[in-house]
Amino acid sequence: xxxxxxxxxxxxxxxxxxxxxxxxxxxxxxxxxxxxxxxxxxxxxxxxxxxxxxxxxxxxxxxxxxxxxxxxxxxxxxxxxxxxxxxxxxxxxxxxxxxxxxxxxxxxx
Numbered sequence: 354x355x356x357x358x359x360x361x362x363x364x365x366x367x368x369x370x371x372x373x374x375x376x377x378x379x380x381x382x383x384x385x386x387x388x389x390x391x392x393x394x395x396x397x398x399x400x401x402x403x404x405x406x407x408x409x410x411x412x413x414x415x416x417x418x419x420x421x422x423x424x425x426x427x428x429x430x431x432x433x434x435x436x437x438x439x440x441x442x443x444x445x446x447x448x449x450x451x452x453x454x455x456x457x458x459x460x461x462x
Contacts, residue, residue: 375461
């Protein structure tokens with residue numbers, strides 16, 4: 354389930370961005386908002402498949418696929434890249450890039 358050590362890997366001034374106008378879109382600021390955003394995604398039944406981990410000078414990128422089907426038939430099937438910026442061995446920012454923003458908005462209405 355949810356790894357309780359997850360918040361300790363973040364610097365105090367962390368943020369997470371996601372494009373669009375859906376329930377999980379915009380900028381989540383601070384660990385509480387970031388964790389609540391992740392919990393919303395998990396509770397919605399999203400299954401995530403990891404394709405690749407790409408390592409850079411100042412962080413890493415996760416190449417992922419998210420899929421889900423809501424009870425009312427809404428479908429989520431998108432490719433995404435989640436970029437984690439790292440400073441002093443701690444995640445300071447997470448930016449997510451989506452292949453289909455309108456699909457995410459419909460799923461997380």
